[in-house]
Amino acid sequence: MISEQALIALVGTLYEAALDNDLWPGVLEQIADATGSAQAAIASADRAANIVSVMAPRADPVLLASWRDDWAFRDPFFLRAILRPPGEVYTLESLITREEFAASEVFNAVWRKANCSLAAAAANLITENKFCVLIGISSPRGGGSLTGEQLHLFEIISRHCSRAVRISRKLWQLDLARLAALEQIETLAHGVMLADARGRVAAANALAKEMLDAREGLFLCDGRLACAGRGDIFQMVAALSARAPPELGPAGGKIIVPRAPPKPPLDILVAPLVSRGRLKDVPWMDFGSPVAIVTVRDPYLEQKREEEKLRRRFALTPAEAVFAAEILKGDGRRAAAGRCGITDGTAKSHLAHIFEKTGTRRQAELVRLLLDAVHAPEAEASEP
DSSP, rough: OOHHHHHHHHHHHHHHHHHHGGGGGHHHHHHHTTOOOEEEEEEEEEETTEEEEETTTTHHHHHHHHIIIGGGGOOOOOOOHHTTTOOEEEEEHHHHHHHHHSSSIIIIIIIITTTTTEEEEEEEEEEEEEEEEEEEEEEEETTTOOHHHHHHHHHHHHHHHHHHHHHHHHHHHHHHHHHHHHHHGSSSSEEEEEETTSSSEEEEEEEEEEEHHHHEEEEEEEEEETTTBBOOOHHHHHSSSSSSSSSSSSSSEEEEOOOTTTTEEEEEEEEEEETTTTOOOOSSSOOOOOOEEEEEEOOOHHHHHHHHHHHHTTOOOOHHHHHHHHHSSOOHHHHHHHHHHOOOHHHHHHHHHHHHHTOOOOOHHHHHHHHHHSSSHHHHTTOO
C-alpha cells in the first residue's frame, strides 16, 4: 500500500494541485497507486444543465468521452452516487447490487471495455444545489473487492481532496471575479453576461441578473441561456468554443427577441470574449471558462432605471420622473407629453416642477443635467 511518509507527501501534492490545476492528472495517478487501485477519477455533474465532466488519466480517452457524453446520466451507479452526502465513502455494492450493475448497458458498453471491475468506491467532495463533484477508485477486472485498508486510506485521502478542490474552486472564482472586473461589466449601461461554451452564465452584472429574473424574452432554461421560442443564443455562444462542431454555424451575432406590447424587443449581441484573463476549464466548477460576452439592451428596463435614478436624485414624483426620462429624448415637451399620454397643460406643470427641483431654467440646460444624472455611478446619482 503506502507508507506514512508517502501519504504525507501525497497530501502535500494535493494542496499543491489546489494552486495549480494542471497537477491534478498526476495527483489522480498517485491516488490510484497509493490505494492499490487501477484507476482514480474525478467527475462533476451539473444536473440542471445535464452536463458531466470527468478527469481519469488512466482511462481510454475514447471510452471516457463515450461515458461522459452518452452514458453518465444512464449509469445507475453514477446516478445514485451523485445524490449521496459529501464526505461519505460508499462502494458500488452499497448503492446497487453487483449483479444488477453487471447486467446494465453502461457496464457492458463502457466499464467492461475499460477493464474496470465491480470493485469500486467513491466519495462526494461537493454537493451544492444540483451540482456535485466526486472522486472514485476502481480495481482492475478480477480484482475481487476493495479491502478495509484500501477504503480507510481512500477515506483519508478523499477528505484532503475535498479541501483541495474547495480551495481550487475558491481561487478559480476569484479569478473569474477579476476577469469580470477586467471586462468592467458592472460599469456598462446594458445587461452583460459572461457565458461558457455550454451556454451557462459564469458572471453577470446587476442589470443582466434583473433581466434573467424577469424571464421576459431572455431566461435560463435547464441552466443555460435561452430566448423565447428560439435556440439561437445557445448556438451562438457554443460556436465560440474551439471545440464547437461546424454545424453550429458562425460564432456570435445579433438577435432581436420580440416581447408582448407595450414592451419593445430585446436587442442581444453575442461576441467572443477576447481577454488576457482567459481562464482554464476545471471539471469541478459550476460552469466552464467564459468564451462569450453577451450584451442585452432592454429599452423598457433601462428607462425604468433612468426614471428611478432621476426620482431619487432630484426628489421627483413618479409622474415627474417618467416625464423627465421622456424629455431626455430631446424632441421637446409636446412629444414627451404624447408618449406619456398626458395633456400639454399637465406637461407644462411637470416641467415647471422639474425646473424648480433641479435648479434649471431652460430645457437644454435641464437635458444636460438629467443626462449627467442618469450616467453617473449609482452612489453619486443617489446623492441629494
